[in-house]
Amino acid sequence: MSIFDLFRKQQKQAPNTAAIAKERLQIIVAHSRGKNEPLDFMGKLQLELIEVISRYVKIDKDQVRVALERNDERSVLELNITLPDA
Amino acid sequence: MSNETKKNAEVIVVTSGKGGVGKTTTSAAFSSGLAEQGYRTVVIDFDVGLRNLDLIMGCERRVVYDFINVIQGEATLNQALIKDKRFDNLYILPASQTRDKEALDKDAVGRIIDELKKDFDYIVCDSPAGIESGALMALYYADHAIVVTNPEVSSVRDSDRILGILSSRSKRAEEGRDRIKEFLLITRYSPSRVAKGEMLSVKDVQEILSVPLLGVIPESKAVLKASNEGVPVILNKDSDAGQAYEDCVKRFLGKEIPMRFTEKVGFFQRLFGAATE
Numbered sequence A: 001m002s003i004f005d006l007f008r009k010q011q012k013q014a015p016n017t018a019a020i021a022k023e024r025l026q027i028i029v030a031h032s033r034g035k036n037e038p039l040d041f042m043g044k045l046q047l048e049l050i051e052v053i054s055r056y057v058k059i060d061k062d063q064v065r066v067a068l069e070r071n072d073e074r075s076v077l078e079l080n081i082t083l084p085d086a
Numbered sequence B: 001m002s003n004e005t006k007k008n009a010e011v012i013v014v015t016s017g018k019g020g021v022g023k024t025t026t027s028a029a030f031s032s033g034l035a036e037q038g039y040r041t042v043v044i045d046f047d048v049g050l051r052n053l054d055l056i057m058g059c060e061r062r063v064v065y066d067f068i069n070v071i072q073g074e075a076t077l078n079q080a081l082i083k084d085k086r087f088d089n090l091y092i093l094p095a096s097q098t099r100d101k102e103a104l105d106k107d108a109v110g111r112i113i114d115e116l117k118k119d120f121d122y123i124v125c126d127s128p129a130g131i132e133s134g135a136l137m138a139l140y141y142a143d144h145a146i147v148v149t150n151p152e153v154s155s156v157r158d159s160d161r162i163l164g165i166l167s168s169r170s171k172r173a174e175e176g177r178d179r180i181k182e183f184l185l186i187t188r189y190s191p192s193r194v195a196k197g198e199m200l201s202v203k204d205v206q207e208i209l210s211v212p213l214l215g216v217i218p219e220s221k222a223v224l225k226a227s228n229e230g231v232p233v234i235l236n237k238d239s240d241a242g243q244a245y246e247d248c249v250k251r252f253l254g255k256e257i258p259m260r261f262t263e264k265v266g267f268f269q270r271l272f273g274a275a276t277e
Helices: A003-013 A017-034 A042-056 B023-036 B053-057 B067-071 B106-119 B133-140 B153-169 B191-195 B202-209 B221-229 B240-252 B267-272
Strands: A064-070 A075-081 B010-015 B041-045 B090-093 B122-126 B144-149 B181-189 B213-218
Touching: A017 B153, A017 B202, A042 A064, B010 B023, B010 B133, B023 B041, B023 B053, B023 B090, B023 B122, B023 B144, B023 B181, B023 B221, B023 B240, B041 B053, B053 B090, B053 B221, B067 B106, B106 B122, B106 B133, B122 B133, B133 B153, B144 B153, B144 B202, B153 B181, B153 B202, B181 B202, B202 B213, B213 B240, B221 B240
Parallel strands: B010 B122, B010 B144, B041 B090, B041 B122, B144 B181, B181 B213
Antiparallel strands: A064 A075
């Protein structure tokens, strides 16, 4: 290994932080543009779900979890209700 | 003023979401540039409570009445308009330093803009930072928007947010007319840092925001010098930032001007090219 390789190596190792910035921005911008007001309905959805389910089953309000997970290809709406012990 | 050669007045908002990216510098440069090109231009400071356009334009000691005085009928528009000392077709309407942004009433602002449209070709609205009433008011009546963005994550995200607001909360959007024409202006750009991978490139920012590029203003010592002196940087014809702004004005007016100051400057170019100081 010559002394020049040392310099070259050092130059290559400088991290490209601009590329990281770009990737992070592309993700948040795509998400914020993807749907109108993306998460605004979540609270209301949760309340209405609780209301509907309580018509049939006695549930604890705190035992209902609604989560929306999104990645580039698809969104997953996850509903998790713990029913009380029978 | 004679109305014989009067073109249809157009309202330009200079906006960004994030503060400190160069909105007021751009408003001052752009309005001076339009005046220099022969257009009757007025620039309005919408940053009520934190006025600064007067300082950047160098007319702070001539402010008697302001925008809010006119809105509330305490002064006439002609009393509040300050004539620029360099161009006699350029006027400044300063913001109030003592009131708050809630004093900006949508209908009253609309009436003032309509009145200004009779006398001016271009009405440049210098928006405050943020997305609250002052910023919303500055963009409400706009026909064009210059979105000032630094090549930096928080500024780019805020610009995206402002683009969303421009397309949904302006008068044009509310009335279902053609949307505001948006332009991206990248400021404080450092080609050498981009070359090192330390800064988002013009292409990166443009890809993320997908708005037509009006121009790129390089990071330049000339900008601080200009604000120190109260002379819009566009008037410093030897400076890179001044030349870049002049290109932007010409592009805005429809001329095809190639981008400059976007590539790393070599040693010899630095010797013979535009001064960055």
